[in-house]
Amino acid sequence: MKAIPVAEAVGMVLGHDITRIIPGKEKGPAFRKGHIIREEEIPDFLSMGKENIFVFDMTPGMIHEDAAAGRLARAAAGQGIRLSEPAEGRVNLIAETNGLLKIDVDALKQINSIGQIAFSTLHSCQSVQAGQTVAGTRVVPLTIDEKEIIEAEKTCAAVFPLIQVKAFKSCRVGVVTTGSEVYHGRIKDGFGPVVERKFKTLGSRVIRQILVSDDRQMTVNAIHELIEDGAEMIMVTGGMSVDPDDQTPASIRAAGGRVINYGAPIFPGAMFMLATIGDIPVAGLPGCVMYYKTSIFDLVIPRLLAGEPVTRDDIAAMGHGGLCAGCDVCRYPLCGFGKD
Incomplete structure (x- = not known):
């Protein structure tokens, strides 16, 4: 560090904290070590009796922490991200929209x-x-060799973007609810309201729900009817177990579904099916989606709404972290569930 007149320190890095004392009111740092001095701040320094201050003697090739953090953040940020102003050498990356967070973990x-x-x-x-x-x-x-920042920028450029938020598209969703007990009115449907609420939270809406008995052809007809109504995604609820009268998996196939995966290494959610009819995703939702706050639905459906393809390998990878801990108070996604 070196001492120089404060009037000559504009643009330089403060080498120590500057304390402001107002008797009976305030005592604390007015400027912290590492602060880059601005011209309009000179009167403040002088009012605190600081005609000379210590600044860092920046050697060529070294850059200040604020500048370094700004460059790193700008190099990494893709769509759906805005940057905070530097604060004590840190820059935050903030979501501009509701959506799916995507990180290139290897980079x-x-x-x-x-x-x-x-x-x-x-x-x-x-x-x-x-x-x-x-x-x-x-x-x-406080200062870093610029070569390290350049190397990081090159890494970001090779995979750009390192981090992004992919906005959810607003999707028209059709729901087929299977089960003779619901179809004949013996019990009230509890699945439809749960699915509707989950999609509303994600920015989509259920355009229609059709109740069917445990009958394969009825289910096939309902799926086709919803597609004709303009549904861009189909959820078929219930009937996903191995009981003889559970017809959902066979019905999705019979409706023309190309099955991506039946079964998932997720608890709750093992009996999940994902298929497509043309370019329309069709999901068979097991009963756990209705009973558990967080399940396979919350791992797969947001990816689809963000336009992300979900493959058999993607679902297989969800096994690592796919065991819900069943906490008394669910804090998903601030937990390990589904984090591969």
Whole structure:
């Protein structure tokens, strides 16, 4: 560090905290170590008796933590992300929209292995809300060799974007509810309201629900009817177990469904089916979706609404983290459920 007149310090990095004392009212740091001095702040320094201050003697090739964090954040951020102003060397990445958070996890690990860089994110493939902080980045020292930042920028450029929020599309959803007990009015349907509420939270709406008995042809007809009505996604609820009268998997196939996967390494949600009829996703939802706050629905459906393909391998990978802990108070997605 070196001492210079404060009037000559504009644009330089403050080397120590500057304390402001107002007797009986205030005592604390007015400017912190690492602050970049601005011209309009000179009168404040002088009013505190600081005609000379210590600043960092920045050697060529070194950059300040605020500038470094800003460059890292800009290099990493894709669609659906805005950046905060630097604060004590850190820049936050904030969701601009409700959507699916996507992180290139391998590239993130590479960046955090470069040197004195810290880049932290939420888990990938979870639903996030507009205004939510989804990542933050900074460097460890007050100043850092620019070569490390350039290396990180190159890593980001190779995979761009490192981090993004893919907005959910508003989807018209059709629901087929199977079960003779509901169809004949012996019990009240509890599945439809749950599915409707979940889709509303994700920005989509259920356009129609059709009740059918445990009959394959009735279910096939209902699926086709909903597609004719303009449904862009079909949920078939119930009838997903191995009981002889559970016809949902066979009905989805009979309706022309190309099955991506039947069965998932997810508890709750093992009896889930995902298929497509043309380009329309069709999901067979097991009963757990109605009874559990968080289930296979919350892992797969948001990806589909964000336009992400969900493959057999994707579902297989969900086994790591796919065991819900059944907490008394569900805090999903701030937990390990579904985090592969």
